[in-house]
Amino acid sequence: MLGSGIIKGLAVTAKNFVGSYFVPERMVTEQYPEDRPKLPENYRSFPLLVSETAEDPMGTLRCVACQICEKECPPQCIYIEKSKDKKPDATGKMQLYPVVFAIDTSVCMSCGLCAELCPFDSIKMDQVFEVAATNRFAGLLLNREQLAKSNAYYHSIRPVEAAEVDARLAADRQAAEAKAKAAAAAKAAAAAAKAAAPAAQPAPAPVAEAPKPPSPAA
Amino acid sequence: MTLALILLSVLILGSAAVAIALRNLIHSALLFVGCWAGIAAFYLWAGAEFVAFAQVLIYVGAVSMVVLFAVLLTRQGNELEPVKDDSFNRFIRALIAGGSVAGVLLGAILGTPMDVNTASPAPTMTVRELGARLMGPHAAALLIVGVLLTVALLGAVVLAAVDRSDQPEDAP
Amino acid sequence: MSASTDSFLERAPIEARDWLVQLLPAPLQWFTHHLITIGAILAVFGLFFAFTTVAERKLLGRLQNRLGPNRSGLPKFSALPWHLKHKLFGLTQPFADAVKALTKEDIVPAAADKLLHFLAPVLVVAFSLLTFAVLPFGRNMVPVDLDAGLLYFFAAGSATELTIFMAGWASRNKYSLLAAMRALAQVISYELPLLLSVVPVVLVAGTLSTNEIVTAQGGWSFGILPHWNIFTPWGFIGFLLFLVAALAECNRSPFDLPEAESELIAGHLTEYSGFKYALFFMAEYFGLTALSGLGVTLFLGGWQAPCDFLPFIPSYVWFMGKLVMMIVFFIWVRGTLLRLRIDQLTRLAWQFIVPLALINLGNAAFWALTASWAGPLQLVRLGVSLALVVGPFILLGRRLNIGRGPRTYRYATS
Numbered sequence: 087m088l089g090s091g092i093i094k095g096l097a098v099t100a101k102n103f104v105g106s107y108f109v110p111e112r113m114v115t116e117q118y119p120e121d122r123p124k125l126p127e128n129y130r131s132f133p134l135l136v137s138e139t140a141e142d143p144m145g146t147l148r149c150v151a152c153q154i155c156e157k158e159c160p161p162q163c164i165y166i167e168k169s170k171d172k173k174p175d176a177t178g179k180m181q182l183y184p185v186v187f188a189i190d191t192s193v194c195m196s197c198g199l200c201a202e203l204c205p206f207d208s209i210k211m212d213q214v215f216e217v218a219a220t221n222r223f224a225g226l227l228l229n230r231e232q233l234a235k236s237n238a239y240y241h242s243i244r245p246v247e248a249a250e251v252d253a254r255l256a257a258d259r260q261a262a263e264a265k266a267k268a269a270a271a272a273k274a275a276a277a278a279a280k281a282a283a284p285a286a287q288p289a290p291a292p293v294a295e296a297p298k299p300p301s302p303a304a
Numbered sequence: 305m306t307l308a309l310i311l312l313s314v315l316i317l318g319s320a321a322v323a324i325a326l327r328n329l330i331h332s333a334l335l336f337v338g339c340w341a342g343i344a345a346f347y348l349w350a351g352a353e354f355v356a357f358a359q360v361l362i363y364v365g366a367v368s369m370v371v372l373f374a375v376l377l378t379r380q381g382n383e384l385e386p387v388k389d390d391s392f393n394r395f396i397r398a399l400i401a402g403g404s405v406a407g408v409l410l411g412a413i414l415g416t417p418m419d420v421n422t423a424s425p426a427p428t429m430t431v432r433e434l435g436a437r438l439m440g441p442h443a444a445a446l447l448i449v450g451v452l453l454t455v456a457l458l459g460a461v462v463l464a465a466v467d468r469s470d471q472p473e474d475a476p
Numbered sequence: 477m478s479a480s481t482d483s484f485l486e487r488a489p490i491e492a493r494d495w496l497v498q499l500l501p502a503p504l505q506w507f508t509h510h511l512i513t514i515g516a517i518l519a520v521f522g523l524f525f526a527f528t529t530v531a532e533r534k535l536l537g538r539l540q541n542r543l544g545p546n547r548s549g550l551p552k553f554s555a556l557p558w559h560l561k562h563k564l565f566g567l568t569q570p571f572a573d574a575v576k577a578l579t580k581e582d583i584v585p586a587a588a589d590k591l592l593h594f595l596a597p598v599l600v601v602a603f604s605l606l607t608f609a610v611l612p613f614g615r616n617m618v619p620v621d622l623d624a625g626l627l628y629f630f631a632a633g634s635a636t637e638l639t640i641f642m643a644g645w646a647s648r649n650k651y652s653l654l655a656a657m658r659a660l661a662q663v664i665s666y667e668l669p670l671l672l673s674v675v676p677v678v679l680v681a682g683t684l685s686t687n688e689i690v691t692a693q694g695g696w697s698f699g700i701l702p703h704w705n706i707f708t709p710w711g712f713i714g715f716l717l718f719l720v721a722a723l724a725e726c727n728r729s730p731f732d733l734p735e736a737e738s739e740l741i742a743g744h745l746t747e748y749s750g751f752k753y754a755l756f757f758m759a760e761y762f763g764l765t766a767l768s769g770l771g772v773t774l775f776l777g778g779w780q781a782p783c784d785f786l787p788f789i790p791s792y793v794w795f796m797g798k799l800v801m802m803i804v805f806f807i808w809v810r811g812t813l814l815r816l817r818i819d820q821l822t823r824l825a826w827q828f829i830v831p832l833a834l835i836n837l838g839n840a841a842f843w844a845l846t847a848s849w850a851g852p853l854q855l856v857r858l859g860v861s862l863a864l865v866v867g868p869f870i871l872l873g874r875r876l877n878i879g880r881g882p883r884t885y886r887y888a889t890s
Contacts, residue, residue, distance in 0.1 A: 088828075088873025092813065099539040099812045112541045330645055334592070337638060357627040365634025369664060372641055376657075431624050431684055 127244050130198050130211035132191050133164075133233065140236035147234060148208035150175060151184040155200035155209050163193035164200065175206075179262075187230035191217060207251045213243045308349055316342035329375045337368040354431050374460050485790040489516075490616055513619045517608050525761045526570035532807045534566070539811035545569045573754075580750035585648055588747065592646035597748065597755035600639035604762035606632035610686050611769045614779045614792030618687045625686040626678060629770060630671065633725075636763065637663050640744055643756070647747035655743030658818070659734030663725060665825055670721035672833035673714050676840030677705055677774045686770075690778030699784035704777035709861040710839040713869065715775040717833050719805075722767040724821070726760060728806060730813035731821060768802035769795075776802075828876050832868055839864040 105112045116123055133155075138146035151168040167186035175181040200209045212235065219225025241248040316339050323335035340363035347356035438446055493516075497509050530545060537544025546566035552559045584593055609632075610625035612618040622628050637660055644656020678684055681692040695703045705711030724731040735743035742748075745756050772778060776798050779791035816824070839861055846857045 087870060088876060095812045096808060099808065102541050103535070103538045106538045106541050113543065114541065115543045117543075331592075334638075334642070353622060354624045354627065357624050357631045360631035361627065361634055365631065365637060365667075366664075368638055369641070369660065376653075432682075 125213050125243075127246060129213050130201075131196055131215055132194055132212050132217065132228075133189055133200055133209050134212040134235040134240070135187060135230060135233040136208055136210055136237055136240050137234045138237055140238060143234035143236065144231070145173075147183060147230070148175065148206050149184050149187065150181040150206055150208070151187075152182075152205065154203050154205065158199055158203050160197060160199065161193045161195050163190040164188070165190075184230060187233060188227055189233060190227050192222060192226040207255060210240055210244070210247075309346075312342055312346050312349060315339075316346065330372070333368065333371045333375055336371070337364055340364055340368070354434055370457070370460065374463070377460075377463075483788055483790065486615060488790075489614075489792070510619075517619065518605070521605075521608060521762065521765060524765060525758055526574075527567070528761055528765070528803055529573070529757075530567060530569045531804075532810075533569070535804065535807045536811045539808065548572045577751050577754035582750045582752060583747075585747050587648040589646040589648065592642045593747070594752075596639045596643035596646060597752040597759075599642070600636055600759040601755050601762065603632055603635040603639065604759040604766065606635075607763070607766040608769070611766065611773060612687045612690050612778055613769075613795050614790065617779075617792060621687050622685065624684045626674065626684045626689075629686070629766075630667075633763070633766070634667065636759070639759075643748065644744035647744070649747050651741070652744050652746045655734055655740060655746070659727065659744055662727070662731065662734060662818075662821065665822060666721050666724035666731075669717060669825055669829040669833055670725055672830060672837065673717035673721055674770075674774060675833075676710050676714050676837055679837065679840045680705070680710075680844045682844075686773050686778075690773055690780065693777040694780050696784045700782075702777055702780060702782050704775065704780070706775045706777075708843060709858070709865045710836050710843055711775055713832065713865045714836055714840070715771065717829055717836070718771055718775065720824075720829060722764075722771060723806065723809065724825070726764045726767060728760075728764065729810040730815050732815060733818055733821065736815055764806065765799065765803065768799055768806070771802055772798040823876070828872050832872055835864065835868045 102112070136148050137143040138148070151166055153166050153168070156162075156164045156166045165186065165188045166184050169183045169185045172180040172182055175183075196211070198211050201211045204210075217226075237248070237252075240251075319335045319338040319342065323332040323339065326332045326335070340359065344356045344359040344364070347353075347359055493509070493512050496512060497505050500508050534544035534546075536542075544566070547563060548566050548569045548571075549563040550560045550568060584590060607629050609620045610618065610622055610628050618625075640656050640659050640663070644652045644654075644659075647653070677689060681689045683689060683692070693702070693704050697703065701707065706715045723729075727734050734740075735745060740746075742753075745753055748756060772795060779795040781789065781791070781794055842864070843857070843861055846853075849857050
């Protein structure tokens with residue numbers, strides 16, 4: 087009969103109306119500023135620089151200023167200046183570090199290539215989305231102090247990926263330690279051999295140990 | 305009361321005069337609507353409530369729409385173009401049309417016995433009585449008016465429906 | 477039912493007005509009397525409009541499992557030492573909207589007819605407010621008790637058509653003009669069904685005065701069944717037809733084709749911005765409120781209480797309660813039904829509503845002529861009247877659906 091469809095439709099919306107008060111699953115609205123959205127783990131916005139500790143972010147940056155990301159960045163929004171001196175990195179090796187590391191987020195297209203390419207697991211993609219600034223030039227140009235985030239924060243936003251990275255880094259560290267130990271043992275053995283052989287030169291052993299290639303991560 | 309009457313007559317006659325003087329047809333039509341509204345207010349002033357509201361409902365609501373639709377459907381050329389004063393024929397025709405209307409009106413006014421001095425009691429005509437009158441003694445007049453309006457509407461349709469069979473489809 | 481037996485609340489507004497009026501010297505009294513009435517209507521229905529908009533948005537949200545506006549609380553006034561942090565459920569939203577509309581730039585197209593462009597929104601509000609003058613808001617509370625009140629209502633309502641045309645034409649925008657024409661075509665073609673659905677009430681009540689129509693619906697059977705028009709067969713179907721025609725007349729969903737927001741740019745309001753647009757918006761809601769008030773007056777017994785034992789609640793509360801119910805129903809319909817196409821709109825009017833309304837007129841005439849039947853004849857009267865409602869409804873409804881069966885989709889999988 088004419089009108090039965092209208093009554094059915096009215097019943098559906100009435101059910102919606104009542105249900106919206108009693109069935110919380112019906113409501114899909116997030117009360118945004120109070121209720122933070124639960125972002126999927128692979129959500130990405132802009133890059134961040136991982137530091138080992140939150141207390142001394144500049145001292146424990148994983149970045150070694152290799153400039154691979156700077157060269158690969160499609161819109162060329164990364165700018166890096168290498169340091170003149172070296173300091174020990176996460177694995178205890180002497181490495182360069184970035185004096186200037188700046189990303190222009192107004193240019194960045196959030197492709198994530200930098201994070202995929204970084205051999206030191208230093209640059210990763212952040213999940214912040216409230217990036218409004220009052221100045222469109224200075225406000226959107228992030229320097230290394232603003233980009234540096236602790237490893238703990240990285241764990242909080244991407245637990246699975248961060249655990250993988252940590253495991254890999256730990257394995258590398260172990261491998262490096264084992265290698266160092268083996269080298270030390272070899273050295274000890276050589277020293278012992280040298281001690282056994284009276285006519286020996288003291289110089290070559292430390293020289294051979296020094297130029298060790300950086301342990302590749304991936 | 306007299307002040308209200310003067311104001312009303314100024315409104316009615318003024319808007320009618322301006323409507324005739326204007327070259328913009330839409331403005332003229334809207335001013336005519338104002339004129340009709342003024343006439344409705346005059347009926348209200350005279351105590352004929354029902355007629356006043358009927359006037360608003362029919363003239364301000366409906367006839368104005370017919371007029372405006374007719375203007376929009378039949379308008380040709382630029383409405384702001386000044387009238388050419390070359391046509392003597394036009395003047396004669398206007399004189400004949402206006403003169404005949406004025407003659408009929410004058411005849412009606414002069415033919416009405418006007419007794420201004422004796423104050424007649426306020427007319428008390430209820431809607432019910434009015435309906436009885438319209439359906440009884442004046443039924444024929446009502447029907448004729450209805451037919452007249454229908455004919456006017458059909459005429460508007462005929463005016464608006466231009467036969468375009470001789471023109472190509474995409475002619476402006 | 478005399479004035480002296482009414483409860484204090486019932487008499488309070490009228491006595492307050494009379495007290496205020498008698499404070500003034502005699503020449504000013506008539507003037508002040510009406511000024512107070514006008515002020516009261518403006519204040520009450522202005523606020524009613526404001527809260528209707530927020531209620532509409534919240535209700536529509538709930539009907540679609542959303543929340544609706546709930547953020548706007550009170551601003552922080554620097555002069556005050558404290559600040560109310562509560563959001564007040566977003567009830568202050570209309571005031572924020574008003575401030576926004578007032579501060580927006582008022583853009584008038586360069587080629588527009590400036591005067592008419594300005595006049596249209598002003599007149600549309602004026603005309604839609606005029607209709608409130610004859611609605612009986614409560615016992616002894618009709619602003620102007622006219623002998624031909626109903627005619628006045630429709631006369632004032634029909635004048636708004638003119639403003640639609642003015643808005644469309646004065647914008648000097650061909651889309652505005654076309655949309656105004658579409659809106660006019662819709663409003664004019666639904667004027668007839670609206671009037672035809674109202675005429676039976678006039679026929680049975682025998683008067684055009686809104687106040688007397690309400691009085692005629694007074695009284696109860698067995699103390700609980702009120703004698704409202706909606707509880708008669710012709711009144712019920714008349715009320716349904718009135719609802720449909722009123723929806724179309726105020727351009728509300730599902731008949732909102734003139735300004736279909738998902739397809740057109742606000743129709744004839746394309747060139748209006750800021751407060752002029754807000755005025756049109758306001759007039760639309762005033763029109764909706766006035767038509768709902770008319771529906772309450774004609775079919776739902778106006779300010780009459782539904783039960784014998786409830787008249788201690790003031791009559792104006794009943795009126796406003798019924799009005800709110802009507803508006804909520806309109807919002808409910810808006811949240812449910814889809815927009816009609818223009819051909820469906822006109823087909824519904826001419827092939828269904830108008831014939832049904834004409835049959836209903838005959839039905840009401842039968843009802844009025846058989847008012848003296850008593851005893852078992854009353855059942856016969858009810859049966860005949862019911863048959864005159866149900867039969868045409870089913871037959872016309874079936875005719876409307878001939879050749880328009882359930883839609884099938886060739887490529888969609890169910």
